[in-house]
Amino acid sequence: MTQPVMKVDQLRMHFPLQQGLLDRSRNWIRAVDGVSFSIAYGETLGLVGESGCGKSTLGRTLIRLYRPTSGQIEICGQEVSALEGEPLRKARINFQMIFQDPYASLNPRMTVFDSIAEPLRTHGLETDKQSLTLHIESLMNKVGLSPRFIRKYPHEFSGGQRQRVAIARALAINPKVIICDEPISALDVSIQAQILNLLVTLQKELGLSYLFIAHDLAAVRYISTRIAVMYLGRIVEIASKEDLFSNPSHPYTQALLSAVPIADPIKERARKRILLSGELPSPSHPPSGCAFHTRCPYAQPRCVAETPVARDLGDGHLSVCHFGKGEFLPR
Amino acid sequence: MNNNEALANEMGRSLWQDALQRIRKNKVAMASFWYLLFQGTVAILAPFLTRFGYETTDLLLGATAPDWVHLFGTDDLGRDMFTRVLYGARVSLMVGILATLVSVGIGVTYGAVSGYTGGRVDALMMRGLEILYAMPFTFFVIILMVLFGRNIYLMFIALGAVQWLTMARIVRGQVVSLKTMEYVTAARAMGVRNHAIIFRHILPNVISPVIIYTTLTIPGVILEEAFLSFLGLGVQEPMSSWGTLIADGVTALETYPWMIVYPCITLMLTLVALNFLGDGLREALDPKSNWE
Numbered sequence: 001m002t003q004p005v006m007k008v009d010q011l012r013m014h015f016p017l018q019q020g021l022l023d024r025s026r027n028w029i030r031a032v033d034g035v036s037f038s039i040a041y042g043e044t045l046g047l048v049g050e051s052g053c054g055k056s057t058l059g060r061t062l063i064r065l066y067r068p069t070s071g072q073i074e075i076c077g078q079e080v081s082a083l084e085g086e087p088l089r090k091a092r093i094n095f096q097m098i099f100q101d102p103y104a105s106l107n108p109r110m111t112v113f114d115s116i117a118e119p120l121r122t123h124g125l126e127t128d129k130q131s132l133t134l135h136i137e138s139l140m141n142k143v144g145l146s147p148r149f150i151r152k153y154p155h156e157f158s159g160g161q162r163q164r165v166a167i168a169r170a171l172a173i174n175p176k177v178i179i180c181d182e183p184i185s186a187l188d189v190s191i192q193a194q195i196l197n198l199l200v201t202l203q204k205e206l207g208l209s210y211l212f213i214a215h216d217l218a219a220v221r222y223i224s225t226r227i228a229v230m231y232l233g234r235i236v237e238i239a240s241k242e243d244l245f246s247n248p249s250h251p252y253t254q255a256l257l258s259a260v261p262i263a264d265p266i267k268e269r270a271r272k273r274i275l276l277s278g279e280l281p282s283p284s285h286p287p288s289g290c291a292f293h294t295r296c297p298y299a300q301p302r303c304v305a306e307t308p309v310a311r312d313l314g315d316g317h318l319s320v321c322h323f324g325k326g327e328f329l330p331r
Numbered sequence: 332m333n334n335n336e337a338l339a340n341e342m343g344r345s346l347w348q349d350a351l352q353r354i355r356k357n358k359v360a361m362a363s364f365w366y367l368l369f370q371g372t373v374a375i376l377a378p379f380l381t382r383f384g385y386e387t388t389d390l391l392l393g394a395t396a397p398d399w400v401h402l403f404g405t406d407d408l409g410r411d412m413f414t415r416v417l418y419g420a421r422v423s424l425m426v427g428i429l430a431t432l433v434s435v436g437i438g439v440t441y442g443a444v445s446g447y448t449g450g451r452v453d454a455l456m457m458r459g460l461e462i463l464y465a466m467p468f469t470f471f472v473i474i475l476m477v478l479f480g481r482n483i484y485l486m487f488i489a490l491g492a493v494q495w496l497t498m499a500r501i502v503r504g505q506v507v508s509l510k511t512m513e514y515v516t517a518a519r520a521m522g523v524r525n526h527a528i529i530f531r532h533i534l535p536n537v538i539s540p541v542i543i544y545t546t547l548t549i550p551g552v553i554l555e556e557a558f559l560s561f562l563g564l565g566v567q568e569p570m571s572s573w574g575t576l577i578a579d580g581v582t583a584l585e586t587y588p589w590m591i592v593y594p595c596i597t598l599m600l601t602l603v604a605l606n607f608l609g610d611g612l613r614e615a616l617d618p619k620s621n622w623e
Contacts, residue, residue, distance in 0.1 A: 092522035104513035109346050109535045109618060118531075119521045120515045153618040169517075 004038035005209045006062070006095075006177050011035045011071035011081070013054075013061045017284060029284045033233035034071070039177065044203065044210040046224030046241070048217060048256065054233040056100075059181045061095045062211065064088060076176050090286040093123055096170040100182040102162035106154040112140070112165050113150045113285055119172045139168040142205075144198060160191035167198065171206070179211045184219060192216075196223055207295045217260050221245060222267060226316070229253045232291045233283055239317035249319040251296050251328065252276075290322070298328040346535060346616065349459025353615040363604035370601055374420035383411035385418040386569035394587045404589040406579065415571040416594055422572035424600070425450050426487060430552040431545055433491025438498025439534070439541060445499070446506030447529055456505070460496055468493050472564055488566050490552045501544055505537040539613050546609035550602045573598045 013032035031054045034273040049055050061068050064080060065270045076094045083091055098121075099105035106115055117126075117135045126132040137147035143164040154162055163183060176299055180199070184192040196219060202208060214220050220227055221241055228238040230254065237250040248254045255274040262268045276295045281287055287294050293303035302322055310318040354360050373380065383401075389409030397404040402413035443457040472489045479485055509515065510533065518528050557574020559565035566572045573594050580591025 060516075065516060065520060089522040089524075092520070097517070097520045099513050099517055101513060106515050107514040107518075107532050107536075109616075110531075118518065118523060122521055122523050122527070155619050166517075169521075173521075 004074075004321070005041045005043075005076060006211070007038040007072070007074040008062065009036050009072040009074075011058070011073060012069040013060065013066055014069045019291075027284050030233050030286055031283055032061055032068075033283075033286065034185075035233070037211050037228055037235060037238060039211060041176075041209055042203065042207050042217060043225045044212055044223055046220035046227040047211060047213045047229035047230060048215060048220050050215065050256075052283075053230045055230050055282065056181055058230070059097065059179045059211065059213050063095060063179055064092070077211070090123075093173050093213075094175055095177045095179065096173070096175040097157050098163075098166055098170050098178060098180045098183045101164050101186045102159055102193075103154075105166050106162055107171055108154055111151050111153055112136075112145075114164060115154075116140070116169050116172055119169060123173050125173060136168075139172055142171065142202065143168045158191075159187050160194060163187060163191075163195055167195075167202070171202065174206075175208075177209045177211065177212070181210075181213050182215070185214065185216060192219065193204060199223060217257070229256065232281060232286055234291060234320065236292065236321070237317075237319045239319075240315065241314075243315065243317050247325075249313055249317070250321050251298055252292050253319075255297075269327060290320075297330060298323065299331050300329065338340045346618070349618065350615040351614075354509060354611050355596045357611045357615065360615075363607040363611070366600065367608065370420060370597075370604075371424060374424055377414075377421065378419040380413065381414040381417060385410065385414050385571055387411075390468035394590070396587075397589055397593075403593040404587070406590050407587065410569070412576075412590065412593055415476050415576060416573070416597055419571040419573045419576050419594065420597070422566050423482070423556065423574065424601075426490060426552050426556045427549040428573075429487040430490040430494050431548055433452070433488070434494035434498045434548055435541065435545060436495075437491075438495035439502050439537070441495070442502025442504075443454070443506050443529055443534065443537075446503035447510055447525075447533065449507070449510075453488060453503075457500075460499060463492075464496055465487075469559075469562070469564075475565055481564070483566065486556065486559060490555060490559075493608060495549050496554060498541070498544055498548070501540050502537055505540055506533055509533050509536050535616075538616050542609050542613045543614075546606050549605050553598065553602075 011032055012030070012034055014028040014030050017027040017029055033054075035058060037045065047055050047058070052066060060066055062073055064073075064083070067084075068081050072079060072245075075091070078094070079092055080088065081093050091152075096103055110118075113133070113136055117132055118124045126135050133150070140147045140150065145161060145164050145168065145255060149157070149161075154165070157165065180292055183199070184195050184261065187195060199210065200223060204313060205288065210223070212220060212223055224241050226238065227241050227244045228235045229244075229250065230236070231252050237244065237248070237253045239249075244253065245257065248257050251274075255276050258272060258274045261276040262271055274297065276297075278295045279290070287304075289305050290296070290299075290308050291298040296303065300322070306322065308320050308322045310320050311324065312318055313324070387410060389405070392405060392409035394407045394409070395401060395405045401411050401413065403416060405411055408414070441456065441460075445453045456622050471493070472486070475485050475489050481501035497610045515528060515532050518532055523531075554574060555574060556565050557578055560567075560572060560575045566575055568575075575600070577591060580594060
């Protein structure tokens, strides 16, 4: 097996919750709490989980908007988790991000040209104005935007077109990994498919790897090679998408998948939903043992006391649960 | 897409080029601009535009209504009001320009640095600002005058030193909200350097409030100068400024109304022009405003 393009090991991102001016005792929000995974070249890893589970924080930590509390991030063989200053700036050439809201991620006072030129200029890749323009025009063609829009401002575009600009900007410096932080959830449903297809096409053409963060399971299923399920700052299950959808092992994954509606009304009526009780616990006081035990329909005394480790179910299918298939007992 | 637009696309559009094109099309803003330019030129050329000296009294003549010799009439000491308004423009415009430069220069820099850096530096810089705020303005001016002697430039400094405080606060507030915008995050993820983020992503987006506040600052300082002069701390007789002329005019309101009418009209025209120009600038710098 070849080197993965991104390898994450025991990544933790804790944020301090400051109490007050004099009371210096601190509480920590454990937004990302010991996450490990890797992405192979040309692969898409989908990352799903409910709101507040830490998926966006994970994405932002990987892109080094934050300095991780502990753990390793290796991108293209380079350890980036502890880099600062100029070395970090240089390392950024390998990884880029596409943001959720294309209305917010483009500067309203910069034309398409300026927005896409910014990463190129920042990394000193194109200094000649003419070749810069050509480069930007070819990027615009690649993402399906007519180059005649090159001097337009973001507000002159629709949401889908803006997201194409944002994609072109992310592609400009030719990164190896792109972290897509819910890139389609702010778009109209009719546009979502277009953007997904564009991402797939670009991946084939340029050999990109994606970490695709989303809460839309259908989209994740469509685009991903493998899928990771996150709960309260940890990955609870990771498997190839076929495996995960046909054979979910972790009780949380099962509950998550059972919530997906089916388009066929007869099947939909027969669909069994696993309803989880309670709410997502606070990441500042995660439950002991298995973090999911407070809501798990099969929780046993062991789950409260003991933190589960990942079990390999074959073919890289990992599930972080004490029990395997057929071992679940109702509480 | 029409020809004009196609041409604009060929030529390349940057925010500033765009703004220039747009403000040229804004007739009111351009008229205001030319008026202000005219007002400035007239102030500079004042000695060549009038036969009278601003300090020359003609006690025999006394206060006369406007006629062809004295266009704006004369005051109770027989001084030509037209000349005094011309000379007054020098002080008033200078106060306006200098105080604005200080306010924009220091205020924007201080506010941007404080807001962008955040954390302890921000807290410290803001507390410093509050200390300056707490200082009574008149007291501050009096201390300056006592320390350095009476000097018209000191007054400019004093006015500017007070005006930048509010500007810094406004800019800081904007920067604090702008730096959490996703496009700033995107720029950081791209590896854009801090100073480039400030100049490319943050400052262009604080322009609107800065311009609006500046158009409010200029009339403010012109009037404050009048107040200082009234206390005897600013411009001294026989030198004039619009503020002192208006203050003098108020006392003669019932007997010699022309003494207040002309300085007021000039001041008002200037302020109106400044407001229209500021408005035009703000609109021109906003790509979202319609400009076809």
